Amino acid sequence: MKNRYTYCIAAMALLIITSCGNKDKKQDAAPPATPVNVVEAKKSDALYYDKYQGTVTALNSVELRSQVAGFITGIFFKEGDVVTKGTPLYEIDRRKYVAAYEQAKANLLSARANLSKAQKDIDRYNMLLKNDAVARQTVDQATAAFETSRSQVAVAQAGVTSAATDLSYATIRAPFTGRIGISQVKLGAQVSPGTTLLNTISSGNPIGVDVVINEQDINRFYKLQKASTDTTFLLQTADGTTYNKPGKVFAIDRGVNDQTGTIRVRIQFPNSKDELKDGMSCVLQVLNDDSGDRVQIPYKAVTEQMGEFFVFVSQDTTAQQRKVKLGPRIQSNVVIMEGIKPGEKVITEGFQRLRDGGKITLGPPAGAGSPDAKGGAAAPAK
Template sequence: MKNKYIYCIAALSLIIFASCKSKSGKQNAAPPPTPVSVAEVKKADALYYDKYQGQVIALNSVELRSQVAGFITGIFFKEGEVVTKGTPLYEIDRRKFVAAYEQAKANVASANANLVKAQKDVDRYNMLLKNDAVARQTVDQAVAAYATSKSQVQVAQAGLASAATDLSYATIKAPFTGRIGISQVKLGAQVTPGTTLLNTISTGNPIGVDVVINEQDINRFYKLQNHSTDTTFKLQLSDGTLYNKTGKVFAIDRGISGNTGTIKVRIQFNNDKDVLKDGMSCVLQVLNDDSGNRIQIPYKAITEQMGEFFVFVSKDTVAEQRKVTLGPRIQSNVVIMNGLQAGDKIITEGFQRLRDGGKITLGAPPTAGKDGKAAPARK
């Protein structure tokens, strides 16, 4: 009876051992290779641009203010139109300025008449002095009177010039050819010299775009000032469209801001169609120095881990995870600055569950089913 129990226990132990061994074998079995899709790394032309927020600015803009006091008696332009240099724009009541000018002319005429009389007196007394017919003191007095009359002529002429200037200031003319804005005063308005803003006039072609750059980029823009091409500068308007004219560096500010470490750069654009308006916002695109024949791969092949970027490279039947440095995106591709070489084969699909050194096989990667789980790959 005792031997019977021993045989039963031994048989049961063998069954349990076989079961455990079977389970252990299943657990230690290697997972099947992951089906993936690969693509060969190639070089391609890559033109990409650095972007700077900019603002359209007129290269020449002037605020019109009166230099004499008075009331507006004439406005001779249509608001918003282009006016040519020298065109009368505003007129301030001219009557008192005309009167002052005429009085100044009369003063000049009177001073000239006194000068002529003084000159004749000097000539007459000098002749009499030769014949000892007049005292020397009288001659000296005549010469002094002549000098006084001559200085009075100069004073009168200066007064005439001042009156002529005031009269000219009564008519405000366009200082250059440009577009004039909406008038800030109406007929009959009183203006104060140097204070009352009448209007603003600015040039529109060519026109500038101001951007602010970091001091680290200064040398780059100094080089572009002398060696830019038609593809160096592009302008993106606020509606997302690209402006169809090319630009060039017009000016770089004199110094760097001590508070921000930045400097202003002005880019000039042709604006013959009057598309760009003073004050518009835009984005200046500057051709990147690294543009050229660069390695590009599909952006979907990139994985990110803790701020670093990786791709899986196919090494026969093994996936090798490799760290890469990204450049700018170009449509669906991305430029790789470091980490890959032309000819490498990268995994573009099926890498979501891969680890470095994982087994792979070429084929259609599993697709997600209705339940969200990956469907088995076709054999």
């Protein structure tokens, strides 16, 4: 009986020793290295732009209104066409203004005849005065009559000028070369001076784009006004098309709006093909000052944690987690403003199972082609 107990105790001790030995082996065994893919961070040319909502606006736009009253008797243009400076556009009934002009010219002729007679009278009386053949009072009266006649000539001349001006206003001409809109009046319509809108004409080439910027950007645009390149300003129309003509700063408004802290800037673009229309909405892209030779890595290597961005960098056989400051995305890459140096090896696949300081080995990670193996994060704010 005693021997049986001895055997049982020996068997249990052997089992315990074996179990402890296996446990020690498991604790001593290091976790396997994670297979990853890496890409070298490289510097390359990075052009990126700040975006501003804009509105296309004509550099010159005028509402056409009559300066004399009457009825429309002629319309000499096709709506929507480009008209050259001085081209007749509308005609208002001219008959009354022609008559007034002719009457003014007749009044001028009469005044000049009276002046001629007064001149002859004063010459005659002055000759007689030398021989004491006429009273001094008569000479003075002739002199006064001459001055009156001369003033009447001036009045008549002004009347001719006024009548000629009214007659010229009866024909409304294009003030500059531009595109004319749809007529607001028809033949036979009665117009009143200064109140009746006839049409609107606006220049189209070149054309402007108005944007509103914060006052902090004023100095930046003043510098761009003095010096800019063909890539400084890009324009994107409402349908997503990029306008392929270079722009330049045309004007910066006189002051800042004290309510909003903003100021208006106008950018000028060539528009020979009339692709840009007055009033169109668009997006103005302005070359960022940080553009240039920048470090870029694949965007899929970036992860986001609590609003901060990180990448894993290969340090021989160890993965080091690195906090980075992102710039804009450029196709499948992203610009790294801070945190990564050129030549460093950035882990692009397999980092989902990594921790800072984790062991790695180069090779295709498990499930590298699956959606779970792809990195990436939300686009950073500028």
